[in-house]
Amino acid sequence: MTAIHSIIIFAVLNCYAIMEFADFSIFSVLFTVLGGLWFIVFNIFPSFKKQNSFKTKMLYGGTRILKVFLATAILSVILLFLLIFLFDFEVKDIIINSVIVVCCEFVLFWNGIIRVYCTSAQLGIKWRVLGIIFGMIPVIHLILLIKIISVTDREYKFELGKRQLEDKRKEQKVCDTKYPILLVHGVFFRDSNFFNYWGRIPETLISNGAKIYYGGQQSAASVEESAKELTEKIRTIINDTGCGKVNIIAHSKGGLDSRYAISCLGADKYTASLTTVNTPHKGCQFAEYLLNKVPDSFRQGVADKYNKALKKLGDTDPDFLAAVNDLTASSCRDLNEKCPDSPEVFYQSIGSKMKKAYNGQFPLNLSSMFVKMFDGANDGLVSEASMKWGEKFTFLEPSGNRGISHGDVIDLNRENIEGFDVREFYVGVVHDLKERGF
Secondary structure, X not given: OXXXXXXXXXXXXXXXXXXXXXXXXXXXXXXXXXXXXXXXXXXXXXXXXXXXXXHHHHHHHHHHHHHHHHHHHHHHHHHHHHHHXXXXXXXXXXXXXXXXXXXXXXXXXXXXXXXXXXXXXXXXXXXXXXXXXXXXXXXXXXXXXXXXXXXXXHHHHHHHHHHHHHHHHHHHOOOOOOOOEEEEOOOOOOOOOOOOOOOOHHHHHHHOOOOEEEOOOOOOOOHHHHHHHHHHHHHHHHHHXXXXXXXXXXXXXXXXXXXXXXXXXXXXXXXXXXXXXXXXXXXXXXXXXXXXXXXXXXXXXHHHHHHHHHHHOOOOOOOHHHHHHOOEHHHHHHHHHHOOOOOOOEEEEEEEOOOOHXXXXXXXXXXXXXXXHHHOOEOOOOEHHHHOOOOEEEEEOOOOOOOOOOOHHHOOXXXXXXXXXXXXXXXXXXXXXXXXXX
């Protein structure tokens, strides 16, 4: 269908040349009028195919418009050379036809690019910025456009496959666990209504029957203080819903907060399972080295700046240094001695690593190299050796050179990684909890 649209719109764009060829016959004039109407309709409704969301509809439409733009632009350039060198066209007619083509192509391009820029999750900042910077440079702009079309087309097809899978198993409620899921965030982030820390994961779990709650603890506090907030949150969920217990899935420092709450603050009575994700159970030697080496004045200065920023973002009493200190290897050794696992709770852990430093988004692509010097293979922040805890350990390592970073494992960047469907992975994790009776 896109090829047919491209041919029709190519003819519409070059309607003046067609009318010249047809000597302004009734047919050519009628075609021009109807073609013009079709051009307007196509720009408003590039597809009438039913989509699962407005965002998906805009993404698909934008990609389709850009495909048509690319095809018609190339064909129009070829036609222009033919008009100049093979046909007896006056300069005036060539200029008029070219002006019509340029104006229409302008509409097509900006309509398509605005749609995909506003709706694509996979273009990321990089391709958007490159498109803006080099969009007016000949040849390079075509290469960038082809790349953008490739990314958004692949994204749409992936999301279409996800939708079909969700529709197929909708009635099965594969994530409808006995106890609700409590998602616990890591350090320096907060649960947000505007930017979900867990990316597209919660929406997928809910669509498969899961009941989701969030930890809501401060982003920067000691493990003990965060654990107190979590324990209170768990009690609130139990009192409000009568569910009896929760299944905790905790990322990074959130795993330490959850273990402390279970072992030291009585949350074991209300916890069926704890799944930690890339949690530094054995701490970070690099963090300890850094804290010991930097001057006190510098360390406190950084802490003050972070605390001030975090307070503006919602923390009532942020403590940057307390949070970082509790992630060191020595602090985690003390925590492990103080917090033995509860026999009433099922413990499991998940881990991953970056195969190359450039796999991660900034600043993980930088920190990964330093962490590797002290802790070995890592996800950008936490070493592989530090992540293992509990009865079951799942290590994620997709084929190829991509790897999975500390942010990728919770879909923080909303990136579709080849060989690792993060949303489907969590469906599997929660379904397994359901099968275990939790």
